[in-house]
Amino acid sequence: MKGYINKETIKKGLELSLVVSILALGGLILFTIDKHTIGKVLSINIYYLILAVVITLLMWTVGGLRIKLVTDAVGESISLLEAVKIFLLGAFVSNVTPFASGGGPAQIFLLHKRDRISVGKSTTIIVVQFALRLLFFGVTTPILFLFFKEFINPGFIPTQIFNIAVLVAAGITLIMIYFIWQPKQVKSVVDKLRDIPLLKPLLKYQRVRSLIEKFYQEVEEFHDSLWQLTKYKKYSLIWAALCTLIYWGLFFTIAPIILLGLGAKPFFLRSFIVQTIFYFILPYIPTPGGSGVAELGFASLFSSFVPSGLVGLLSIVWRFLTFYLVLGLGGIILLKILAKSAVGSRG
Template sequence: MNNMKKWLIISLFISIISIIGVMFYTLDPQTLESIRNIRLEFLLLALCLHLLSYLLWGLRTRSMCKFLGFDVSIPRAVEIVTSSTFLASVTPSSIGGEPLRVHLLGQENVPVGSATAVVLGERLLDGVLILVSAPIALHLFRGVISISGLNTLVVMGELLLSLTFLIVIYAVWHPHHTKKAFNYVIHRVAVITGKADSSRLERLTDKLDMVIDDFHSSMAFFVTKGRKGLFFGSVYTILFWIVEFAMVPVILMGLNQPPAIVISFAAQVLLMILLVLPITPGSSGIAELGATSLFSLFVPVYLIGIVVVAWRAFTLYLNLIVGGFVSFKILKDTEYLKDLMK
């Protein structure tokens, strides 16, 4: 629990310091006037959009489980994905949310391998959509990204997404090699820690082999007989990101600015690539500074700080509040969370 608190404090500290810095350099009398004239109904709409994204995410998880032959109710699926947003917000690349979703799907009688296939399948669908959209976004920002100094980070993010995609494809295509690689790593760690002769080691490797086989079967099913699950997962993925990206145009309308839908969507695609980089917990600092650089291309300077604060309030702070509440109060799964963060 202490480790969880540490990551939470670090994430919030970096985020708050970054926001203070952005506000310091962009605050002027026009900013205060815009705040006085803000249209709260649009901020409420942005809040509703983010809450709707939880539902779409849950529907995606449910549909992919359903076509693997496992029935997860809509409310439970929404609880599972919502609870994972807390850990995702305090771990680099949001990676902490995936193990928790696998664990909670396991409580719904979804085998670990199948649950892993669903969770990684969702991550891959997100990655594919962002990778496909990235060339269009880069075209819209041609000649600008190099000036802002984000081009190197964008390329690194794309490479990391592509590498992850290739590794998962290889793991699915060659499960035997994947098992050998994992077993080698586990045995090396066991030798270093002096537990190479432990009976638990053999049980662990046997269980891991079963999980990999199950994962392979589930992913193979998705691309053969379970293509409907992949199709509906793709539809929900597109809807999810449209709703998430729509928050920035709505925030702009709340500040009495043009929504700039196309360019704001393109900026957020590039921003999502930056957030893939495992640099800080919850991508704090990277998100605020990256958003400041990209949003400055279509948002007046005196409003950049307000837009970034509002956007981050929904994408980080709301996730911490809602995800934390669901994890600790509704799911009552604190013991697992403690173990996960050790």
């Protein structure tokens, strides 16, 4: 991965992500712990925690299966195990880069370099997944706001700030869906940028012009692959969309299962609703992996229906399963890839 995602960048992002996350969780424990919290910890039902771990593993498998399905649809082939590794690597890099921006490029690079899939097809594979996620949240979030508004309470987050965050996320989502569906419009935007006087001096360099031409070629290949996929591989897309539904369904089940383990009501419907809103906004948070905001935002949304003494504890267990486990396994996968790359370069 050398030359594509800098090791130092990943290291700094990981350190910042961990520090901010731990500080946020520490603050939650400090302000939410009460005399009942220790009792809940001692009486926790371990079987529900095991179930939550199993659901997490199933979730990763479904994430990998979706990559494999889309890869098969573009005429390439990878094993399910390789697809799960790519999924975890992308999740790891997303969690240590601002706006979760590094995950997709890392997955594209891995598909291209390790699995010998063209950049255009690799981009299609990852962008299709990204588009399915956008569509899932783009469709479900407005429905939940329209029909389940009474279940949405931002907790200690000011309502005005919460509503602005949702509107900004909705606007960005619509723009991204448009450019994914009409990728040639990206070329039009780049062409307009080339006319800006401040940018014109850059075009004097052959390297810059070559990169622009290469970008245009990849956009064309991506557009062709996406068109072929939507026209001739509809069933593959349907299965991939189903995997997206299953993935997020499993993901949103983790918090209620933890609540059951803590001896509290699971609030399955309400948990699903608030997490959908939460993850609609979270990708647009600038901290690595949404650290800090993720813990505090999750606790704020759940504080409206979960006992205050359990909110901090719930956030810790939830964050461990959905964030720290991914960091651990994804980091191991990344280290192995870097080690193999180092051996290969010496050879």
